[in-house]
Amino acid sequence: MTKNLKTYIFQTGHGKGLARAEIQSILGEDSVLDEVYDGIVLKTEITAPKELLNRMGGTVRITEVIQEGPVTMPINFASWVETAIKAEVKDKSAKFRFGLSMHPKSEKILTKTLTNSKKNLKSAIGNSRFVNKDFQNLSSVQAWHENLLAENALELHIFKGESKWYLTKTLAIQDFEWYSHRDYDRPARSARIGMFPPKLAQILINLTQPDKKNTIYDPFCGLGTTLQEAILMGLSAQGSDIESHLIESTRENLEWLKKESKLDFEMPKLFAHDATTLTKNDLPPNNFAIVTETWLGPALTKPPSPLELPKIQREVESLYEAFFANLKKIVKEPTTVVFTAPYHRDKNNRHFLPNLPIILKKHVKIIPLSDHSRPSLFFERKNQFVSREIWKIVCEP
Numbered sequence: 001m002t003k004n005l006k007t008y009i010f011q012t013g014h015g016k017g018l019a020r021a022e023i024q025s026i027l028g029e030d031s032v033l034d035e036v037y038d039g040i041v042l043k044t045e046i047t048a049p050k051e052l053l054n055r056m057g058g059t060v061r062i063t064e065v066i067q068e069g070p071v072t073m074p075i076n077f078a079s080w081v082e083t084a085i086k087a088e089v090k091d092k093s094a095k096f097r098f099g100l101s102m103h104p105k106s107e108k109i110l111t112k113t114l115t116n117s118k119k120n121l122k123s124a125i126g127n128s129r130f131v132n133k134d135f136q137n138l139s140s141v142q143a144w145h146e147n148l149l150a151e152n153a154l155e156l157h158i159f160k161g162e163s164k165w166y167l168t169k170t171l172a173i174q175d176f177e178w179y180s181h182r183d184y185d186r187p188a189r190s191a192r193i194g195m196f197p198p199k200l201a202q203i204l205i206n207l208t209q210p211d212k213k214n215t216i217y218d219p220f221c222g223l224g225t226t227l228q229e230a231i232l233m234g235l236s237a238q239g240s241d242i243e244s245h246l247i248e249s250t251r252e253n254l255e256w257l258k259k260e261s262k263l264d265f266e267m268p269k270l271f272a273h274d275a276t277t278l279t280k281n282d283l284p285p286n287n288f289a290i291v292t293e294t295w296l297g298p299a300l301t302k303p304p305s306p307l308e309l310p311k312i313q314r315e316v317e318s319l320y321e322a323f324f325a326n327l328k329k330i331v332k333e334p335t336t337v338v339f340t341a342p343y344h345r346d347k348n349n350r351h352f353l354p355n356l357p358i359i360l361k362k363h364v365k366i367i368p369l370s371d372h373s374r375p376s377l378f379f380e381r382k383n384q385f386v387s388r389e390i391w392k393i394v395c396e397p
């Protein structure tokens with residue numbers, strides 16, 4: 001069957017680097033054509049945008065390109081918007097609702113485009129209404145509440161790329177309510193372990209490029225976020241942690257997930273074990289990848305002092321040394337591991353674990369996730385002084 005290739009812009013959430021790596025893992029390296037302000041332009045075939053978006057942590061909207069033009073020429077954006085709306089109108093007797101956002105933001109262009117298109121559309125389609133308040137961009141939450149994916153409604157975006165302007169229409173918006181429910185409403189929580197965002201767990205799982213037969217194993221499973229997300233993606237899961245009470249917490253959270261998601265999944269194998277002394281029999285029998293947020297170091301209430309930092313870094317590094325030295329002895333075949341390592345931030349600097357690349361090179365093969373000299377990616381949130389660096393490696397027997 002011939003492919004129905006179209007051009008899309010995936011609007012990215014936290015960081016374009018991670019979102020791009022996730023997109024390329026799922027849709028192929030060559031799918032990406034361009035980067036725009038907060039999005040990635042790609043050519044691919046998408047049959048079920050909502051289902052695709054539900055399993056992607058790094059993308060907040062999937063939009064389809066319906067017009068494009070060079071940035072070097074003046075463009076009448078209102079006429080682009082009018083053409084797009086006219087093509088969507090199903091029922092002229094009902095008021096058509098639409099929203100438009102500019103990336104990057106430009107209140108001036110947005111105001112002019114919205115007002116002109118509403119005025120010009122009157123004779124062609126009758127009354128229409130734009131839902132932008134005070135000529136501001138629409139967040140994905142607003143677009144969701146305005147029900148702009150329903151009939152007789154449309155959400156549009158204008159993205160600026162290196163050489164082109166793109167007009168796109170939204171096909172799917174991230175289900176933020178379900179993300180938030182499974183992030184904040186789980187019964188077993190822990191302030192000490194901190195929050196591992198489900199979206200980040202999804203990105204890490206996608207970076208292993210799993211197929212449906214894969215098991216995702218998290219040997220530092222804590223409260224079980226990785227396992228939860230693997231199960232929601234239709235994969236098998238297995239978890240262990242050094243602390244047995246956390247294994248019970250994971251079990252409680254997964255029982256909750258079963259009720260909330262109405263998915264009838266088998267409870268994964270869960271056991272208490274030190275990840276640095278796992279044996280062959282502790283690993284899933286075959287077809288598995290390891291996805292894990294490893295130990296972040298001791299819980300801190302303030303950024304570590306210049307004297308404390310190297311001590312913490314050595315402690316965390318020695319865990320990696322022991323974990324990978326052991327893992328290499330027990331795997332039967334090349335095994336993909338995608339993991340997060342902590343790094344510390346102060347006002348001016350990121351302090352990555354200085355010896356982690358050396359430890360990795362000694363034991364495993366690094367799969368670059370970026371073209372930085374340190375070929376990792378990172379995920380950080382404002383006001384957090386411990387952030388997460390993301391690595392992909394293959395551990396060979």
Ligand SMILES: C[S@@+](CC[C@H](N)C(=O)[O-])C[C@H]1O[C@@H](n2cnc3c(N)ncnc32)[C@H](O)[C@@H]1O
Binds near residue numbers: 220221224276292295
């Ligand atoms: C940052 S937490 C992981 C949290 C997890 N991603 C979640 O969703 O809750 C790190 C976990 O590593 C565990 N841990 C620390 N040292 C360990 C070791 N040597 N072996 C196994 N687990 C260990 C801790 O008990 C903790 O639960």
